[in-house]
Amino acid sequence: MSYESYFAERREQQLGELKEFLTIPSISALSEHKQDMIKAAEWVAGKLESAGLENVKIHQTAGHPIVYAEHLHAPGKPTILVYGHYDVQPVDPLNLWETPPFEPTERDGKLYARGATDDKGQVFLHIKAIEALLKQEQQLPVNVKFCIEGEEEISSPNLLTFLNEQQEMLATDAVLISDTSLIEKGKPAISIGLRGLCSLEVSIQASNTDLHSGTYGGGVPNALHAMVELLASLHDKQGRITVEGFYEGVPELTAAMHEEFEKQNFNEEQLKKTLGLSTTYGEEGYTFVERTGARPTLELNGVWGGFQGEGTKTVIPKEAHAKITCRLVGQQDPQRILDAIIAHLHANVQPGVTLKVKPGEKARAFDMDPSIPLLQTAADAYEAVYGTRALFTKDGGSIPIVETFSRQLSAPVIMMGFGLPDENLHAPNEHFNLENFDKGLLTIVEFLKRV
Structure with missing residues (x-):
């Protein structure tokens, strides 16, 4: 059976599982949700186990738990560590949500809920991609480890200690993260820089x-x-x-980096219209995407x-x-x-x-060299599914743990995001476009097979 058919047959079941995940109010910043954090960690552990991962364990920290799992039966093949987080942002202001933030609702091909795109929906894609590979082929093309934490939205205060204590367990050839966005609908991107x-x-x-x-x-x-x-x-x-x-x-922007930004064909006029602005503003001599990505x-x-x-x-x-x-x-x-x-x-x-x-x-800021073979493989995987090769971009946001992972584990970090910039992450009416739910599953499978 093709992977397209496999995922199509199981789409409603898998969406139902994701909705179940999204009903858990795992808000790491609020102490009254401590039990919800434990429940979310247990949910993740259960799904990793049922997907076929081994040595699944919930590691307690001084804060919220970290979930680890592995499948290491591909001798001589690379090891990929999948990182993500199950915690979410607070929901205020509640009155601006069209539907309750922890009652997942489908509207117009989008799934609305807190955590839908940041990061529960994207973490879920990796679990289901691994499950599909194991069910279809009874083995994985690479060795895989998972490290899913519950404190990303509060700057991961306990993850560095975990990395230091478990460096041997987490050793990897690359870290794979889905917590970023496409440039726009149908235009995939791989972030090679975070501020x-x-x-x-x-x-x-x-x-x-x-x-x-x-x-x-x-x-x-x-x-x-x-x-x-x-x-x-x-x-x-x-x-x-x-x-x-x-x-x-x-660093001054090189001619090559200027060219990479130009390839995005970013529409500043549309941005101004969307935001109700008469003009953009910032440091003279740079475009909007350069100001927000590389300055x-x-x-x-x-x-x-x-x-x-x-x-x-x-x-x-x-x-x-x-x-x-x-x-x-x-x-x-x-x-x-x-x-x-x-x-x-x-x-x-x-x-x-x-x-x-x-x-x-x-x-600290984070930068990767786009010529690294694994990054090129990721761009090829996007092209195989989306019909458009991913561009290499620099994102204006910060994911502090990315630089820490790269430095502590001496491994490249591959940021293959499946969100969209307008999905209201951290804001009311957060949602995940289900087109990227479908294509994300296929892209992850494609990437792991190509690796």
Whole structure:
């Protein structure tokens, strides 16, 4: 039986299993869902076992469990470690969901639920692809290991310890991850770059209480004024970041990389229409896809202080706050970047106020050489199923554990995503296009056979 026929015959059954998975509210960030995290880990372990994987084990960590499984009966053949995560983002704001986030619903060829595309749906594809190979051929063309964790959405705080402790068990020739997207419908992509990350929270204290703006206005520091002035100093009029040393370690785009970005034929006009924008914005001299895939950023994620209720309250705020994240590329060191930003803030803050900075998460950027044979094989596998060879792209987002896997296991990471950019991951009405559910199964089978 062809694999097309195999999956077509079992489509409704497999979709039913995925829906069952999606009903589990495995939100890693919220402590009240601890039992749901255990339930999700057990569900994954059960499916790996029923698919024919061996040595299936749920490993406890200081946080949520990690599920491991293997099938090592292809002597002399490469070993592929499949990584994914069963945890999901919180669902707020709940009122914006058209259907409940943990009641999976099919509409217009899409499956709606929290985790549908990030990452339960994509993890599920790998389990079912392995099951299909074993049922059809009674053996696998490669050796396979699975490492499915429950903390990706909270920056994987316990996975590094697990990698260090279980390095021999996890040893592999390549890591295979499906947690990214196609460029657009019918245009597959393999990400060869992810931006790194660092974050910080900034607080400014002026007086010891809010003050009447009539009695004190013009005579005392205003925390919001000081904050706005300070934040404005972080960029120039051309969109470049003004922090001294920020661009150290940032590689210039080569002619070949410019050409690879051009191949995407990205439609900026459609983007502006979709987002209701009159123009895009960013560092001069780069296109939208280059700015978001291969250039570093410093973005304000939240700024607040003073009166925010209905009507007017004439106060001079005593304090103001801001949250900042940076996306990093190349050899930018997250700690060095944080130090440089903190130094800039202290050097440019208005006199008469107190500045406090709280550093947050850190992650290095990740890059792969697209000429690696396994990446070329993955591109060929996409072409065999989608009729279009995958392009090599650089993604603007950060998956910190990808760089860690590559470094700790000394193995290339192959990011074969099957989502679409508009599937609302991390937002209300998250969904997975079922066309890519069908083609994803075939592509993974094709890739493993070609390897």
